[in-house]
Amino acid sequence: AQSVTQLDSQVPVFEEAPVELRCNYSSSVSVYLFWYVQYPNQGLQLLLKYLSGSTLVKGINGFEAEFNKSQTSFHLRKPSVHISDTAEYFCAVRVGSNDYKLSFGAGTTVTVRA
Amino acid sequence: DAGITQSPRHKVTETGTPVTLRCHQTENHRYMYWYRQDPGHGLRLIHYSYGVKDTDKGEVSDGYSVSRSKTEDFLLTLESATSSQTSVYFCAISGQNGVADTQYFGPGTRLTVL
Numbered sequence: 001a002q003s004v005t006q007l008d009s010q011v012p013v014f015e016e017a018p019v020e021l022r023c024n025y026s027s028s029v030s031v032y033l034f035w036y037v038q039y040p041n042q043g044l045q046l047l048l049k050y051l052s053g054s055t056l057v058k059g060i061n062g063f064e065a066e067f068n069k070s071q072t073s074f075h076l077r078k079p080s081v082h083i084s085d086t087a088e089y090f091c092a093v094r095v096g097s098n099d100y101k102l103s104f105g106a107g108t109t110v111t112v113r114a
Numbered sequence: 115d116a117g118i119t120q121s122p123r124h125k126v127t128e129t130g131t132p133v134t135l136r137c138h139q140t141e142n143h144r145y146m147y148w149y150r151q152d153p154g155h156g157l158r159l160i161h162y163s164y165g166v167k168d169t170d171k172g173e174v175s176d177g178y179s180v181s182r183s184k185t186e187d188f189l190l191t192l193e194s195a196t197s198s199q200t201s202v203y204f205c206a207i208s209g210q211n212g213v214a215d216t217q218y219f220g221p222g223t224r225l226t227v228l
Contacts, residue, residue, distance in 0.1 A: 004156075006156075036219075046218070049216060092157075100164075101162065101172070102159070104157040105156050107156050
């Protein structure tokens with residue numbers, strides 16, 4: 001089974017500061033990578049995904065992530081956060097093109113303070 | 115909005131009673147999934163379906179069964195609910211037009227087993 005590790009369970013950050021959320025996965029084969037966001041009392045919404053091509057992926061709401069195959073990482077970044085970015089963020093991985101199941105990390109709660 | 119609804123949105127039940135949760139989609143996605151979300155565990159796959167009447171187990175399937183008699187509906191049944199099944203349950207869909215790379219999530223069902 002795939003293993004996805006989100007290295008920080010809680011990340012407090014001040015408004016307009018940058019934030020980085022770390023995600024590592026265990027796989028020796030090709031993977032598809034995803035970041036989802038969950039706002040309070042809501043379902044999950046796709047932020048961005050890496051399927052192939054450029055290793056720098058841009059998503060919605062100013063987020064971006066970089067796929068690093070040698071370090072098996074897919075860290076999420078935003079250069080300047082807003083109060084509205086307060087949410088839980090999940091990294092997920094899908095192995096190969098024939099397996100459509102996702103494995104999720106435990107999640108990182110981002111709290112943005114004024 | 116990927117055209118996915120879940121019912122009920124909230125349910126409180128007693129230990130030992132049967133419970134059925136419904137996921138309904140209007141987007142003709144081939145694949146449907148049931149996850150549970152618990153603090154510190156992220157989302158864990160319970161069961162999934164890759165077509166009408168085609169289902170398989172996920173990583174936490176004990177105590178749960180599913181059925182899919184038509185494309186639009188995927189039912190999750192707890193035959194005899196236990197307190198350990200208190201959780202938030204999410205349905206997801208993928209595979210519109212044969213492209214299964216992204217899963218879209220419903221709003222969730224909060225289930226409390228007393």
